[in-house]
Amino acid sequence: MTNIYKLTYSDKETALADLKAKGILVEVEFNGEKHEAYGNGVQAVVELGLIMVTPPVMDGMEIVTPPVYADGYHYDVMSENEYNFGSNLVEPKNPKHAFAGHSVKEEFPYEPQFLIDEN
Amino acid sequence: MSLLDTASLIVTPNGYKEGKLYSVIPSDGSGDLSVTRATTATRVNSAGLVELVPYNLLSYSEAFDNAAWTKSSITISANSTTAPDGQTTADTLTNSSSSGIILQTYSSVNTSQIVTHSVYLKRTNNDWAVLAIARSGATTYGEMYVWFNLSTGVVGGNLPDGAAVILDTEIENVGNGWYRCSVTGYVPNAVAYTAFMLYPDGNNSFTRVTGQSVYAWGAQLVEGSTAKDYQKTETRLNIPRLDYSNGTCPSLLVEPQRTNLLTYSSSFDNAAWLKYSGGTGSLPAITANSTNSPSGVQDADTIVLNAGSGTSTSDQSLLYQNFSVTNGTTYTFSFYAKGAVGGEQIMARQAGGGSYTKFTLTTEWERYTLTESASYTGNASVDLTIRRGLTEPINASATFYLWGAQIEVGSYSTSYIPTTSASVTRNADVISKTGISSLIGQTEGTVFVDCSAADLNTFKRIAISSGSYLSSVYLDFRNDGSVVAAAWTNAGLAFYYTITPSNPLNRNKYAIGYKANDWVVYVNGSLAASQSSGGTTFSSTLSTFELSLGGNDNFFGDVNAAALWKTRLTNTQLAQLTSI
Numbered sequence A: 001m002t003n004i005y006k007l008t009y010s011d012k013e014t015a016l017a018d019l020k021a022k023g024i025l026v027e028v029e030f031n032g033e034k035h036e037a038y039g040n041g042v043q044a045v046v047e048l049g050l051i052m053v054t055p056p057v058m059d060g061m062e063i064v065t066p067p068v069y070a071d072g073y074h075y076d077v078m079s080e081n082e083y084n085f086g087s088n089l090v091e092p093k094n095p096k097h098a099f100a101g102h103s104v105k106e107e108f109p110y111e112p113q114f115l116i117d118e119n
Numbered sequence B: 001m002s003l004l005d006t007a008s009l010i011v012t013p014n015g016y017k018e019g020k021l022y023s024v025i026p027s028d029g030s031g032d033l034s035v036t037r038a039t040t041a042t043r044v045n046s047a048g049l050v051e052l053v054p055y056n057l058l059s060y061s062e063a064f065d066n067a068a069w070t071k072s073s074i075t076i077s078a079n080s081t082t083a084p085d086g087q088t089t090a091d092t093l094t095n096s097s098s099s100g101i102i103l104q105t106y107s108s109v110n111t112s113q114i115v116t117h118s119v120y121l122k123r124t125n126n127d128w129a130v131l132a133i134a135r136s137g138a139t140t141y142g143e144m145y146v147w148f149n150l151s152t153g154v155v156g157g158n159l160p161d162g163a164a165v166i167l168d169t170e171i172e173n174v175g176n177g178w179y180r181c182s183v184t185g186y187v188p189n190a191v192a193y194t195a196f197m198l199y200p201d202g203n204n205s206f207t208r209v210t211g212q213s214v215y216a217w218g219a220q221l222v223e224g225s226t227a228k229d230y231q232k233t234e235t236r237l238n239i240p241r242l243d244y245s246n247g248t249c250p251s252l253l254v255e256p257q258r259t260n261l262l263t264y265s266s267s268f269d270n271a272a273w274l275k276y277s278g279g280t281g282s283l284p285a286i287t288a289n290s291t292n293s294p295s296g297v298q299d300a301d302t303i304v305l306n307a308g309s310g311t312s313t314s315d316q317s318l319l320y321q322n323f324s325v326t327n328g329t330t331y332t333f334s335f336y337a338k339g340a341v342g343g344e345q346i347m348a349r350q351a352g353g354g355s356y357t358k359f360t361l362t363t364e365w366e367r368y369t370l371t372e373s374a375s376y377t378g379n380a381s382v383d384l385t386i387r388r389g390l391t392e393p394i395n396a397s398a399t400f401y402l403w404g405a406q407i408e409v410g411s412y413s414t415s416y417i418p419t420t421s422a423s424v425t426r427n428a429d430v431i432s433k434t435g436i437s438s439l440i441g442q443t444e445g446t447v448f449v450d451c452s453a454a455d456l457n458t459f460k461r462i463a464i465s466s467g468s469y470l471s472s473v474y475l476d477f478r479n480d481g482s483v484v485a486a487a488w489t490n491a492g493l494a495f496y497y498t499i500t501p502s503n504p505l506n507r508n509k510y511a512i513g514y515k516a517n518d519w520v521v522y523v524n525g526s527l528a529a530s531q532s533s534g535g536t537t538f539s540s541t542l543s544t545f546e547l548s549l550g551g552n553d554n555f556f557g558d559v560n561a562a563a564l565w566k567t568r569l570t571n572t573q574l575a576q577l578t579s580i
Helices: A012-021 A113-118 B571-578
Strands: A003-009 A025-030 A033-038 A042-049 A052-054 A057-059 A062-065 A073-079 A097-099 B009-011 B033-036 B041-044 B050-053 B070-072 B074-081 B090-095 B101-106 B115-123 B128-136 B141-149 B154-162 B165-175 B178-186 B193-198 B213-223 B251-254 B258-260 B274-278 B282-291 B300-306 B316-325 B330-339 B345-349 B357-360 B366-373 B378-387 B397-409 B423-426 B430-433 B445-453 B460-465 B472-477 B483-489 B492-499 B508-514 B519-523 B526-531 B544-546 B557-565
Touching: A003 A012, A012 A025, A012 A042, A012 A073, A033 A042, A042 A097, A042 B423, A073 A097, A113 B141, A113 B154, B070 B074, B101 B213, B115 B128, B115 B193, B128 B178, B141 B165, B141 B178, B154 B165, B154 B178, B178 B213, B193 B213, B282 B316, B300 B316, B300 B378, B316 B397, B330 B345, B345 B366, B345 B397, B378 B397, B445 B460, B445 B472, B445 B571, B460 B557, B472 B508, B483 B508, B492 B519, B492 B526, B508 B571, B519 B571, B526 B571
Parallel strands: A097 B423
Antiparallel strands: A003 A073, A025 A033, A042 A073, A057 A062, B009 B557, B033 B430, B041 B050, B070 B101, B074 B090, B090 B213, B101 B193, B115 B178, B115 B213, B128 B141, B128 B193, B141 B154, B165 B178, B251 B557, B258 B397, B258 B423, B274 B282, B274 B316, B282 B300, B300 B397, B316 B378, B330 B366, B330 B397, B345 B357, B345 B378, B430 B544, B445 B508, B445 B557, B460 B472, B460 B544, B472 B483, B483 B492, B508 B519, B519 B526
């Protein structure tokens, strides 16, 4: 079972602290060397960071109006495990990120328009 | 008996299915490697084409009872008759009311992409079936319906509704009453398609009668105008990639997690790609889906950049897309391009935001890459342009074909990750086999790997182990560019030698032989290291072979073969085994 979580935190440090607290990111040691890795069952952690919701207004190559970013610092997590992220879990209407082979956003149920019109 | 016949485990890029890479030895399935990625991916196939893995866009293609298929007033009797492949895996689909329909949506095709929907059907108590493709949305609506007679084996009527365009229909007799029915078409500006079927009582009819049914098997939706060979799918997510980038023999492509930060990566007419002209230049002219791309599908765009007659830096024609960068991070931009006549020059820059790099195109598709680091955090753009006065001499205009743009964090490009409205992540390939202590020598043995590393920036390991490095024999491709052959036993680090292949990024053959007081490493036919001391008592049973060590430090690169022996091969045998 694959679970995809879309997460928003106030900043990167808060996000990393929560992901580590939940065992999603772990520290592993090999021959005295330590580095960060995914916890068991975690398939991907994607640091989206700041998400641009409105692109900059350009005059030629000059930025007239800077881009507008969504509130918060964003991560996507894919895992076989289930987690309770509380209010950090969000459901964006127009996701800016997807995993390959997984729908950007659900299209179901599709209702064939011609058949509906016929009826 | 050859040397290979004595191996306890041999894995080559050969047979596979979702989640598994079959071992050559043993052949009973006990040595098959587990493959996990949890995403789709792309590869270069045996025809040299960039191909989505799997190319069948529908999941659970033989299991219409699976929840992946949305059913309305259709009952499914799973595995109820013999399928075209001789297995009892075909389903019976029966109308349970007058509104029976079954469908599945795929939502990440390129804009206006031509698609082909096919399915194997066989008559039961009803002659007719309708195969359909649809797209409905705020700005796009189109549905195409095609009737097939499963009694006579002919295509009946068709109905393109809304903006839908039907390009082709086909019915093929595949024997034993089975027909492969297909419809090809597109809906302008569609970015998602729904493949669906229904079973009416006659040609050009939508009337469905309760109890009428057909046999169905092997549904497929592919990009392009041909149905392609049928490809069975389940989740679509964990298929090992046999990649032919390096020639006629495949290698197992093992890649790290990467995200294509660009949207609409092959739809340059989309508004996500901004067009700008300065001075005497003209706006880039884009003709969508105008020629066959490296995927073999007509989904590459024609781009015309024209800076005009001026020669100052203000004279330019620019195609670009914004993306966010982080200070100090390295990004690699890649794109496939070919010139209309060859010799066209274009310029590019990306996260660095400074000087341009000039590329000269040929009349063949080539993948071009540009690696730059960001020196600030914020908005950046990837630019494809002709801008005068900076990299002179350069042509004033260029007509070329473009496909598969990608920006990823990292110092090298990985396989293409198609995107539409969002950035897309391909997860890391994780390949291992646990529970095979009977195939691994516990006190003596040989580990052989024929591979090339993808980069030398991170630690990458190929190992037999207990699941922990504390009982292991491994090859370590280190971030300083060296390769280490090592082992941990109950005495600690029992064996540790840095070996020096001329270039770990090239294909090399490595073998470690281990036996008490008799350790040896061979590389490419030559003795690289030996040690006449050190026991081979491991703290825990060696039970795992993996392209990582203890689930960490995944190996990324190409693997041509891997094998284990439960004996330490002789030096002569090791030299023979590793000879290039």
